[in-house]
Amino acid sequence: MKTVTKINPITSDFNEKPKLRVAAYCRVSTDSDDQLASLEAQVSHYKSTIKSNPVWEFAGIYCDEGITGTKKEKRPELLRMVADCENRKIDFIFIKSISRFSRNTADCLELVRKLLSLGIYIYFEKENIHTGSMESELMLSILSGLAENESNSIAENNKWSIQKRFQNGTYKIASSPYGYNAVNGELIVNEQQAEIVRFIFSEILSGKSLHTIAKQLNQRSIPTKKGRQWSGATLRDMVCNEKYIGDVIFQKTYSDSQFKRHHNNGEKDQYLIKNHHEAIISHEDFEAVQLVIEQRGKEKGLNKGDSKYQNRYPFSGKIICGQCGRTFKRRTNSNGRKQIAWCCTTHLENIGKCSMKSILDIDFEYAFVTMINKLIFSHQTVLKPLLIGLRGVNADDGLASIHDIDKKLAENAEQQHLLVSLMTKGYLDRPVYKKSNNNLLQEAERLLRQKDAINRLLQSGNQHLSEVSALLHYATKATMLKRFDGAVFDQFVNRVFVYSRAEIGFEMKCGITLKERLVK
Structure with a gap:
């Protein structure tokens, strides 16, 4: 058995x-x-x-x-x-x-x-x-x-206060450029740094390039104001600062309603105060350096202020490091042959603070072509349902909620009217009326804030709706891309997030983020 x-x-x-x-x-x-x-x-x-x-x-x-x-x-x-x-x-x-x-x-x-x-x-x-x-x-x-x-609300109050101080000349500078220390709102010359400032201006006037001067400063182990390495871009911004001749211009940048900072190219008022503090550079040397910078820009076909100057390449300012949150910079790698690559700014300044290594420009381009071709191929199953979903959310949730709030506001107004009627007829004491009316006013204010929040949410949804609609229209009509198209990238992509050297994400202007593997 x-x-x-x-x-x-x-x-x-x-x-x-x-x-x-x-x-x-x-x-x-x-x-x-x-x-x-x-x-x-x-x-x-x-x-x-x-x-x-x-x-x-x-x-x-x-x-x-x-x-x-x-x-x-x-x-x-x-x-x-x-x-x-x-x-x-x-x-x-x-x-x-x-x-x-x-x-x-x-x-x-x-x-x-x-x-x-x-x-x-x-x-x-x-x-x-x-x-x-x-x-x-x-x-x-x-x-x-x-x-x-x-x-x-806090930001608007702060802006109003700062504007008033700009106008009457009482604004106190909190941060100082290289060569100065900010002491109780005043710019005081830092003689040790001021010598470096004078050296930079004199080297430019002697004919040296900004990159050559930056290399010299780094070799001498002279740090920037924030303790970082010098670069040609850092020096270019530095030598154009009017504070070195003792003047100051307030509101050179401003923030929009989405808290994004922009250079003020005439959109907002600016305020110039001459002889605001002690100068480090003479007016003659300062103007001469500006002419040198302008001439070098023209030789390269670049004019300061042009969109080409500020954003020369499709990926400029749009690649975000997933480790530290800073943008990537364009670099030319020379390993036997020249290759264009993008590298995290923090990694370039201090490899110990961010380990994200460089990624080739062609890898970003190939990933974008792959991603957009996937959308073109599957737009009916990806973009069309998204468009329908956005329309449904806007109509069903937001509008219904606004309707309910309007009903509550109408009821609130009727109750306020009733209180006034009762008090005028002597049926209600004034202290009781004041307390009840204040409660209704506070409730009405709360309802109005909710309504405003929902309206702004709907507006954001409508913006995404139009972006999805535009992307769907493009994907429906377009043929498969065979090579990278910078115009298409700029039209539909907001930013590119680098999660690793193997994976990135394209944040589309329509509100979705599409991940893509980097092919090695």
């Missing part, structure tokens, strides 16, 4: 559930002592909260110090956290409030959607919102819209 031996299953590993890997994100907008103390309190709170839960595994705290919440690209710790989420190192995230996460509605929704697609949920403690249990994004969009409104 055959012998049968029963082997019992090993159940311990199956019954034991893996711990939830929980992280937290913290941010303060200034580096003041009070704000840094608040940051330390947040870090301590989340560390103890996460570590005290036996079913959680501490996955780290990500902190951005003294950084604005209006742009995600300028927050390296946030980008690092998202990268760790993509690498499956995090399952759940704690954040104090929506305003700590983002004061930009579009960025907030984009990040939440991205993490949701990875199966990662966020808990906003102050608002008591858990993204895993949300039936729709409406409440999140309203609250993040309010945070953006608050940020806009």
Whole structure:
């Protein structure tokens, strides 16, 4: 007879559930002592909260110090956290409030959607919102819209205050150019740096190129104001600064409604104050150097201020490092043969701070051609549903919510009218009327803010709608690209994110990001 031996299953590993890997994100907008103390309190709170839960595994705290919440690209710790989420190192995230996460509605929704697609949920403690249990994004969009409104209001108040100080000449300079120290709002000559400034101007007038002078300064181990390496571009910007002749021009740059900074080419008023501080360079030498810079630009076919000068190549200013958040610079590699490549600015300045290596220009071009050809081939299954979805969200969610808010505002107005009627007839005491009316006014103001937030969300959606429509129209009519087309790239791509030397992402102007592998 055959012998049968029963082997019992090993159940311990199956019954034991893996711990939830929980992280937290913290941010303060200034580096003041009070704000840094608040940051330390947040870090301590989340560390103890996460570590005290036996079913959680501490996955780290990500902190951005003294950084604005209006742009995600300028927050390296946030980008690092998202990268760790993509690498499956995090399952759940704690954040104090929506305003700590983002004061930009579009960025907030984009990040939440991205993490949701990875199966990662966020808990906003102050608002008591858990993204895993949300039936729709409406409440999140309203609250993040309010945070953006608050940020806009603060920014507008600050702008008004700064404008007044520009106009009456009382604006105090917080940061100083190389060669000066800012002391209580005054520019005081730093004699050690001033000697280097004079050396740079004299070398230019002697006929040396900016790159040659930069190389000399680096060989002498002379750092820039921020302790970095000198470059020709750094010197070009430096020697065009009017502060070296003792003058100052206020509002040379400005921020738009999307918090993007632009050079002021006449769009905004500027304010010139002559003899504002002690000069380092004479007017004659300064003007002579400007003529030399202008002449060299003409010899290269470049005129300062032209779009060609500011953005000579399709990828200029659009490639973003996924590790540190800074842009890539164009370089020519000479390894037997000349090759055009793009490299992270931080990596070029300090390899220890960013390990992202250079990527060939042709690799970016090939990846774009591959990506756009995929869209052309599958536009019916990718772009058309996206277009229909955007139309549906705008019509169903946003407009219905605005309709509900309008009804509540009408009811609020009727109640205010009733209060006035009751008080005038003597049925209501004035203190009771004031209290009730103030409550109604506050409620009306809150409803109006919500309505404004939804309207702005719809406008953003309409912009994406038009961009998707344009991309779909192009993909429907176009033939497969055989080579890189800079005009097509500029028309549809906002930025390129480099996650690694093997993978990049094209952030399209229509709001979606399409990843593509780099072929080696």
